[in-house]
Amino acid sequence: MEYLIETMKFSKEFILHPISTSSIVPSSKNLSCAIVSVSNIKEAKAIIELGCGTGAVTEAIVKNADKNSNIFSFDTNSAFIKIIREKYPQVRAINDSAENMKQYMNEYSVEYADTVISSLPWATFSIRLQIRLINTINCILNDNGEFVTYAYLHTKLFSSHKRFVKILHKKFKTVTFFSVVWTNLPPAFIIKCKKD
Numbered sequence: 001m002e003y004l005i006e007t008m009k010f011s012k013e014f015i016l017h018p019i020s021t022s023s024i025v026p027s028s029k030n031l032s033c034a035i036v037s038v039s040n041i042k043e044a045k046a047i048i049e050l051g052c053g054t055g056a057v058t059e060a061i062v063k064n065a066d067k068n069s070n071i072f073s074f075d076t077n078s079a080f081i082k083i084i085r086e087k088y089p090q091v092r093a094i095n096d097s098a099e100n101m102k103q104y105m106n107e108y109s110v111e112y113a114d115t116v117i118s119s120l121p122w123a124t125f126s127i128r129l130q131i132r133l134i135n136t137i138n139c140i141l142n143d144n145g146e147f148v149t150y151a152y153l154h155t156k157l158f159s160s161h162k163r164f165v166k167i168l169h170k171k172f173k174t175v176t177f178f179s180v181v182w183t184n185l186p187p188a189f190i191i192k193c194k195k196d
């Protein structure tokens, strides 16, 4: 029942803000678990989540992260942030653009992140925003930190996605693509990037 209510809230925000929300339903459990399972989250002390929505991925992060870790979740949609604050009081849920993540880390005296997990709709972003965000992520990550994100399968055809992948290869030493999670709507594939 809770899942149904959250899905309805998510779909409502998609109708109101289709481009930034980007998907009509939240990520599936299979995708959320797969994201967390390819990451270094269990050892991470500082975790940054970008584009938390109603918390599909946040739930997997909270379940798998160390209880003493610092978790920041960003979303530009205030309705989503309200849900995250109610459901996950241990998470610092921030209603602001991911572009400003460094400012909030400074505020809480967190110098570097060990893991950045993103659900941001990269293929809808301008080249300037893609570059700005990837530069910021690269700058706030520890030398052995990881950036894990995903893309919807159909966006592979878009020039904005191809451009995004080029930026990743420029900014990170290792970029790994995982197989498609078909049990997500729309099907999606995970990308993991490492600095070292």
Ligand SMILES: C[S@@+](CC[C@H](N)C(=O)[O-])C[C@H]1O[C@@H](n2cnc3c(N)ncnc32)[C@H](O)[C@@H]1O
Binding pocket: 020, 021, 022, 023, 025, 026, 027, 050, 051, 052, 053, 054, 055, 056, 057, 074, 075, 076, 077, 080, 096, 097, 098, 099, 119, 120, 121
């Ligand atoms: C595809 S949804 C993913 C939601 C959720 N993580 C999930 O997996 O169901 C993308 C989310 O990114 C948020 N978003 C879009 N642009 C953003 C930005 N610049 N900074 C932070 N969040 C943003 C949207 O509001 C939306 O909640």
